[in-house]
Amino acid sequence: MKTTGGSDAAKRNAGESAAEAVEDGTVVGLGTGSTAAHAIRAIGRKVDAGLDVRGVPTSFQSRQLARDVGIPLADLDSVAAIDLAIDGADQFAGPHLVKGGGAAHAREKVVDAAANRFVVVADPSKAAERLTHPVPVEVLPAARTAVAGDVRVLGGDPDLREAEGKDGPVVTDNGNLVLDCAFGEIRSPGELADDLSTIPGVVEHGLFVGMADEIHVGTDDGVDVERL
Missing domain, CATH: 3.30.70.260 (ACT domain)
Incomplete structure (x- = not known):
């Protein structure tokens, strides 16, 4: 049940904003979905420029994309910790999320929960006062x-x-x-x-309750960052 809404520019701005938080030596959780894919591509460009990171993918899709853009990969049980996870959401209300539009929420939850910092990337269509998404x-x-x-x-x-x-x-x-x-x-x-x-x-x-530390909401013109 993939969600729609939000322009590609908004998704790209959100993903690239979150990727700026990835520093040298970071182990980063790589989420699944169209907005997280923009973050993965941005991290790949940073790796190409010399950044030393390892990625822990949450799905076949994110693993394949990370390989395509040159991000070195690791399994969750082979790393001491995940410094940062970047992932999308089908809907968010404050720190609470509904995820699973790409059917990867089981692995996403394991990786996102293990991260020291969990950054959500989304476009404005995913925001809600209360969760209503299936x-x-x-x-x-x-x-x-x-x-x-x-x-x-x-x-x-x-x-x-x-x-x-x-x-x-x-x-x-x-x-x-x-x-x-x-x-x-x-x-x-x-x-x-x-x-x-x-x-x-x-x-x-797919309920991720109170897990998000930051939400980067992309628009066509920029990004609004909410720290929770």
Whole structure:
């Protein structure tokens, strides 16, 4: 369930702004999505100019792009720490995010949570007073029906994410399925996050509660940086 909205210029400005925080010797988490891709390309240009960094990718997509632009890569279990993670969001309200439009939220959450500093890159269309975006929930294939039932008990409306360009559902990098779960206005993101995490068969959900340290919101003319 990829989100739309926001110009490419706004996304590029946000991504390039966040990439300016990447310093020599940094281990950086590389997020997934169109806005994070601009950050990865900007980091690649810095590497080409002599910057010494290592990137920890969050998906096949971000890994491939990082390789294409020359960023040396490392796995999460091979680094002592992640200094900075840069990632996008499908929607944000203060430090709370909904992520998972690219079905990479399980790996994204592991990397973003491990980072000493988590910088979100977004365009203005992703901003909200309260989260309302459907929450992606990665589930074990055999548990899809059971998880969907439990989501309904919580007041959600689960929808199996179908692939584009081929028959069948989206399959994550981890070999699982994704339910996009609409809850309307989410008044208590932390409570819902806890409830979703306790459902058997849920691998990970797309609520990133209180995780963001900074949000770089790109516009066609520049960037607004919000430190949280």
